[in-house]
Amino acid sequence: MEGRDERATGGLPSPRGPLSAAVLGLVTAGPPGAGRLLAPVAPLSDPWGEDHQLALYLCYELHDRGLPGVHPGWEWEPELLALRRELERPFLAAVRAEVEPVPSLSEVQEQLLTEPVEGTGPSYFLLGQGERRHAREYLVHRSVYHLKEADPQLWALPRVHGPAQAVLMSIAYDEYGAGRPERAHAALFARMMAAFGLDPRYGHYLDLIPAPALAMVNLMMLFGLHRALRYAAVGHFAAVEITSSPGSARLATALERLGGGPDGVLFYREHVEADAVHEQLVRRGVIGELVDAEPGAAPDIAFGIAAADALDRRLGDHLVESWQQGRTSLRSPLPGDGFLPVGNPL
Secondary structure (H helix, E strand, C coil): CCCCCCCCCCCCCCCCCHHHHHHHHHHCCCCCCCCCCCCCCCCCCCCCCHHHHHHHHHHHHCCCCCCCCCCHHHHHCHHHHHHHHHHHHHHHHHHHHHHCCCCCHHHHHHHHHCCCCCCCCHHHHHHHCCCHHHHHHHHHHHHHHHCCCCCHHHHHHHHCCCHHHHHHHHHHHHHCCCCCHHHCHHHHHHHHHHHCCCCCCCCCCHHHCCHHHHHHHHHHHHHHHCHHHHHHHHHHHHHHHHHHHHHHHHHHHHHHHCCCHHHHHHHHHHHHHHHHHHHHHHHHHHHHHHHHHCHHHHHHHHHHHHHHHHHHHHHHHHHHHHHHCCECCCCCCCCCCCCECCCCCC
16 A cells, blocks of 8 residues: 555554654654645754654654554655754764774774673673563563664665675575574564563554664664765674674573573574674674775774664663662563662662
């Protein structure tokens, strides 16, 4: 049907402020055109904030799965693209401020390969003291990306060429199940959610997912949609592949202890082995080949790696701090999980 993107599931989220309200109000008014104009919105404020990140996520989702009940023509409506640009600029500036000065490419890769003696992130928390309710929240946060795993990174494929493109394609082939749809990583993640009593439908928990998790997906989309940031997209992809295997091993062990069963650990078990191979491929076959062919790409690749690591740490800090205080890490608790609401003191 022309008037709807049938791939989108679930309902539209509630607005979190004037920016997201303006986007939702515009795209739900009907097809683009017909004299519809974006309502005036308040000046942009915190680029890390809930309103900013949801508004940007909604704009990006029009380029991906679409929004439920929203005409697909909104994807390229100039007025909405202009707002997206105004949302992207402060977000990208905030990310740069977070990571600069960026070390050299060799230094940032070395930092990623060095596992801390005593880690403090969510995988360590879940392994050492996590309960099933913590695992359920963790999966909800990660669902905003893993239910479409690798989709944002595919924007980089037509923008790099030669051996690097071929190796990227081989890694992506694995991400989508290597020809077996039931083994696609997004499908494995959906099975894991179901094993923990969660709804695996795409977008089902969007209203509960806070800005730090949305920001991680928005960063991938920002890098992927802009050709000028193609090497940052490669760096981001590399950071995910390089760091995945050790964390996945911890998560698989933790989720097994928490009663995940075979379906509840398969996603992370798959990543322990696959991403150990991908780490070598991406460092040598993608980054190495790109830098040999285009030495000027190195700073942007390093920035993409540093940015991915910084936003992952932001989300991790949010999760662990919330859990240590007995509060939900979501915008409101999942029913029956016993967390205090956001902002509720112990």
